[in-house]
Amino acid sequence: MPAxxxxxxxxxxxxxxxxxxxxxxxxxxxxxxxxxxxxGAGKSTLMKVLSGIYPAGAYEGAIQFNGTTARxxxxxxxxxxxxxxxxxxxALVPLLSIAENLFLGNEVAKHGIVNWQEMxxxxxxxxxxxxxxxxxxxxxxxxxxxxxxxxxIAKALSKDVRLLILDEPTAALQENxxxxxxxxxxxxxxxxxxxxxxxxxxxxxxxxxxxxTVLRDGATVSTHDCSLAPISEDKIVQFMVGRNLSQRYxxxxxxxxxxxxxxxxxNAWHPDFADRQILKNVNFSVRKGEIVGIAGLMGSGRTExxxxxxxxxxxxxxxxxxxxxxxxxxxxQVDRAIAAGLAYCTEDRKELxxxxxxSIVRNITLANLGEVSSxxxxxxxxEQEVAERYRLAMNIRTPNVFQRVLNLSGGNQQKVVLSKWxxxxxxxLILDEPTRxxxxxxxxxxxxxxxxxxxEGRGVVMISSxxxxxxxxxxxxxxxxxxxxxxxxxAEEASQERIMSMIVTD
Amino acid sequence: MSEKTEAKVVVPTARPLGEYLLSxxxxxxxxxxxxxxxxxxQVMTDGTLLKSVNITNLFLQNSYIIIMxxxxxxxxxxxxxxLSVGSVMGFIGAFAAxxxxxxxxxxxxxxxxxxxxxxxxxxxxxxWVAYWKIPSFIVTLAGMLVFRGLSLWLLEGQSVGPFPKxxxxxxxxxxxxFLPGTAGDVLIGIVEVRRINAGxxxxxxxxxxxxxxxxxxxxxxxxxxGIGDEPxxxxxxxxxxxxxxxxxxVFKLSTFRGLPNVxxxxxxxxxxxxxxxxxxxxGRRIYAVGGNEKAARLSGIKTERLTFLAFTNMGMLAAxxxxxxxxxxxxxxxxxxxxxxxxxxxxVFIGGASMAGGVGTIVGAVIGAFxxxxxxxxxxxxxxxxxxxQVIKGLVLLAAVIFDVYNKRKQG
Numbered sequence: 001m002p003a004x005x006x007x008x009x010x011x012x013x014x015x016x017x018x019x020x021x022x023x024x025x026x027x028x029x030x031x032x033x034x035x036x037x038x039x040g041a042g043k044s045t046l047m048k049v050l051s052g053i054y055p056a057g058a059y060e061g062a063i064q065f066n067g068t069t070a071r072x073x074x075x076x077x078x079x080x081x082x083x084x085x086x087x088x089x090x091a092l093v094p095l096l097s098i099a100e101n102l103f104l105g106n107e108v109a110k111h112g113i114v115n116w117q118e119m120x121x122x123x124x125x126x127x128x129x130x131x132x133x134x135x136x137x138x139x140x141x142x143x144x145x146x147x148x149x150x151x152x153i154a155k156a157l158s159k160d161v162r163l164l165i166l167d168e169p170t171a172a173l174q175e176n177x178x179x180x181x182x183x184x185x186x187x188x189x190x191x192x193x194x195x196x197x198x199x200x201x202x203x204x205x206x207x208x209x210x211x212x213t214v215l216r217d218g219a220t221v222s223t224h225d226c227s228l229a230p231i232s233e234d235k236i237v238q239f240m241v242g243r244n245l246s247q248r249y250x251x252x253x254x255x256x257x258x259x260x261x262x263x264x265x266x267n268a269w270h271p272d273f274a275d276r277q278i279l280k281n282v283n284f285s286v287r288k289g290e291i292v293g294i295a296g297l298m299g300s301g302r303t304e305x306x307x308x309x310x311x312x313x314x315x316x317x318x319x320x321x322x323x324x325x326x327x328x329x330x331x332x333q334v335d336r337a338i339a340a341g342l343a344y345c346t347e348d349r350k351e352l353x354x355x356x357x358x359s360i361v362r363n364i365t366l367a368n369l370g371e372v373s374s375x376x377x378x379x380x381x382x383e384q385e386v387a388e389r390y391r392l393a394m395n396i397r398t399p400n401v402f403q404r405v406l407n408l409s410g411g412n413q414q415k416v417v418l419s420k421w422x423x424x425x426x427x428x429l430i431l432d433e434p435t436r437x438x439x440x441x442x443x444x445x446x447x448x449x450x451x452x453x454x455x456e457g458r459g460v461v462m463i464s465s466x467x468x469x470x471x472x473x474x475x476x477x478x479x480x481x482x483x484x485x486x487x488x489x490x491a492e493e494a495s496q497e498r499i500m501s502m503i504v505t506d
Numbered sequence: 507m508s509e510k511t512e513a514k515v516v517v518p519t520a521r522p523l524g525e526y527l528l529s530x531x532x533x534x535x536x537x538x539x540x541x542x543x544x545x546x547x548q549v550m551t552d553g554t555l556l557k558s559v560n561i562t563n564l565f566l567q568n569s570y571i572i573i574m575x576x577x578x579x580x581x582x583x584x585x586x587x588x589l590s591v592g593s594v595m596g597f598i599g600a601f602a603a604x605x606x607x608x609x610x611x612x613x614x615x616x617x618x619x620x621x622x623x624x625x626x627x628x629x630x631x632x633x634w635v636a637y638w639k640i641p642s643f644i645v646t647l648a649g650m651l652v653f654r655g656l657s658l659w660l661l662e663g664q665s666v667g668p669f670p671k672x673x674x675x676x677x678x679x680x681x682x683x684f685l686p687g688t689a690g691d692v693l694i695g696i697v698e699v700r701r702i703n704a705g706x707x708x709x710x711x712x713x714x715x716x717x718x719x720x721x722x723x724x725x726x727x728x729x730x731x732g733i734g735d736e737p738x739x740x741x742x743x744x745x746x747x748x749x750x751x752x753x754x755x756v757f758k759l760s761t762f763r764g765l766p767n768v769x770x771x772x773x774x775x776x777x778x779x780x781x782x783x784x785x786x787x788x789g790r791r792i793y794a795v796g797g798n799e800k801a802a803r804l805s806g807i808k809t810e811r812l813t814f815l816a817f818t819n820m821g822m823l824a825a826x827x828x829x830x831x832x833x834x835x836x837x838x839x840x841x842x843x844x845x846x847x848x849x850x851x852x853x854v855f856i857g858g859a860s861m862a863g864g865v866g867t868i869v870g871a872v873i874g875a876f877x878x879x880x881x882x883x884x885x886x887x888x889x890x891x892x893x894x895x896q897v898i899k900g901l902v903l904l905a906a907v908i909f910d911v912y913n914k915r916k917q918g
Contacts, residue, residue: 310804311804311806334804334805334806334807335806335807337806338806344804351800352800352804353801353804354801355794355797355798355801356798357797357864357865358794362790362794366790366794366805369790369791370787373786376786376787376788377785377786377787378785378790380727381727424806
């Protein structure tokens with residue numbers, strides 16, 4: 001089979017990080033090619049390069065598509081060549097109908113006037129192709145996520161797709177819907193369609209993929225031809241995570257004490273889609289002086305777990321019990337959660353963790369204003385002292401503490417958020433991707449601070465997608481997948497393979 | 507945290523004058539704009555603007571706008587808007603008329619009842635905005651219509667008055683001269699004016715010295731913590747201007763009838779609200795809500811409750827404005843407060859508030875209100891038609907906001 005797509009020696013550099021390092025990918029005509037890798041491996045970046053989101057010139061290397069060199073300037077360029085991506089977060093407008101969504105930006109119209117009859121007719125033809133039995137006039141928001149996925153595929157078909165890229169298509173689907181989708185993919189393949197399937201569900205990949213490419217840390221690790229020999233899931237896992245753990249982590253004495261926080265029977269549903277359960281009976285605990293990690297892929301529910309615990313800031317129908325130091329505590333509102341001794345350092349620091357237009361001082365003291373005021377009146381001198389203390393302790397690089405947080409670099413912004421929560425003096429601190437976007441030196445500083453917290457007898461929960469740091473710091477690890485805790489490992493038992501295995505295999 | 511650090515004292519380096527001015531352009535700009543506008547109109551009105559009687563009128567005419575600007579600043583900083591204030595103002599004025607003139611309730615009872623009613627109205631609107639997340643624009647637009655209608659209904663389409671003396675004193679009373687007559691006489695001799703309220707002068711002197719003392723104290727504190735960066739020259743000049751302006755105004759007032767009651771009311775309220783917004787935890791939290799509501803909520807701030815309170819407060823201040831306005835006209839009319847919300851909102855934005863929330867100061871809003879007031883007053887004296895007046899006010903508002911956005915873009 002000739003190659004439909006050849007991505008040759010693609011490299012993409014961001015300030016401070018090389019997202020893609022000499023990556024090559026070949027996709028043959030009429031095959032289903034699986035692209036596998038953990039968070040940050042470079043899959044999305046590679047697809048963004050392919051689809052033109054990173055236009056020609058923004059990366060090194062070449063793309064050969066359909067026999068010609070492709071230099072896409074933007075998405076519409078790649079789409080007109082026949083490359084269509086269906087993203088994990090579906091690009092559908094819930095209030096518009098199936099037909100309107102299918103032909104969004106591509107309407108059946110003459111001189112700006114839409115021909116609804118023709119549009120509905122074409123919609124019905126496409127819906128039949130994907131096996132979706134719905135009226136074209138149905139608002140997309142009313143059909144379940146499985147059917148929405150089919151609408152997206154129909155949309156791709158309407159655009160004369162040559163190469164269909166599916167990003168985690170079954171992530172939000174029930175078992176039968178997933179099977180349905182996979183059969184559809186095989187069907188389309190039989191009709192000559194070429195597709196790239198990005199997924200972490202190895203069992204599904206082994207069902208449909210002709211070839212599998214594994215990416216790790218921005219480089220191609222291996223490409224396997226399934227027609228030659230079947231590959232075991234363990235082998236794939238090994239390719240995904242097998243790396244040298246060379247980074248150093250600060251030393252500490254590990255002697256965890258009694259259970260400090262105990263979360264039981266924690267459940268939550270999606271705020272907008274009432275039938276999607278996001279957290280399924282989660283039970284976990286943190287001991288005094290312990291650093292507990294929560295590993296998992298994006299979308300596994302870790303952030304949702306933390307947010308729903310912290311004042312029910314996420315989710316509908318959130319239920320369960322939280323015990324701190326043996327006593328049940330109420331965490332149904334944020335200030336109650338803070339009063340109970342919890343703190344949550346958000347994943348999204350700009351949107352949720354900081355008030356960008358305010359100064360460093362005012363951000364640091366925000367969660368514990370009582371400490372720098374008396375009878376409601378703020379003490380400017382004390383506030384400043386607190387801010388200076390943290391500026392030095394966390395090594396926040398800034399001319400002074402009155403700088404607007406907006407002007408700080410990402411790493412320094414993170415330090416401000418961390419300072420805020422340290423100042424709130426929590427018993428249990430939940431950190432969500434605390435070292436994302438931070439340079440190596442600063443990371444080490446943050447690890448040291450975490451160790452100090454544990455040393456003081458507090459409990460630290462670290463949600464992270466970086467397995468090396470989880471392994472380097474944590475006393476215990478929970479593994480989360482699709483809203484459930486699928487495993488628990490001690491520091492001795494844990495390894496990258498075992499973690500990934502728990503996530504991707506059944 | 508380990509004992510590794512003690513707050514280091516950083517000695518501020520002298521900043522080049524030009525650079526300092528640029529980064530504080532907005533704050534100084536506002537003050538200078540007010541001075542420039544006053545100078546402009548002083549010239550254009552052949553000196554009428556700064557006559558004692560006119561300065562007194564300036565305060566009397568704009569008191570209700572300033573009072574409402576205090577509340578509106580808080581609502582806008584919290585990230586919302588209140589379009590109903592003009593209508594609520596009129597409604598409460600009408601209600602007061604019914605209570606005092608028609609039902610002959612003692613003024614001393616009627617005033618608190620009216621303020622409470624205003625607070626309840628604000629609370630009702632605030633409830634929908636805060637807890638149901640209905641956009642404030644819509645809720646208060648509805649309020650604007652409802653209370654305009656209710657005013658009309660309450661007054662049965664007529665003007666109701668006159669009010670008893672105690673009520674009128676709200677607006678038209680002055681603080682009598684409490685110093686012995688000889689003090690006044692001595693001063694008259696010196697300054698060659700017809701009369702003088704020496705007591706007013708004394709109050710003015712006292713206020714000016716308090717302001718100077720507070721500024722000096724703050725400068726010392728800032729310096730010792732290493733954050734003061736206002737060049738000494740600026741500090742001196744600014745304070746001379748402010749204190750000088752204050753004394754000038756007080757002097758002019760004292761040669762007419764002295765300090766109006768409303769001025770005292772305005773001044774006290776301004777001080778209170780400035781203090782609350784800048785120096786208290788509740789003020790800090792309101793700014794946080796406006797700056798980033800999600801982050802504020804995740805920091806433990808009760809965002810809904812604060813929004814609710816902001817609107818309740820606004821309602822109460824609108825009620826106060828309504829009482830003052832009715833007292834000044836000595837009647838309650840169905841048209842009272844019509845379109846006044848626009849002046850109030852414009853004042854707050856001219857004063858530097860941002861539509862997005864989280865930015866703006868009480869002092870800025872008050873200066874903004876004065877700018878609007880001086881423009882109104884000056885243009886009226888000059889005989890400029892209302893039509894042109896509107897155009898000019900609109901353009902000034904636009905210019906102020908464009909200036910803000912431009913400045914921000916350069917900074918960020």
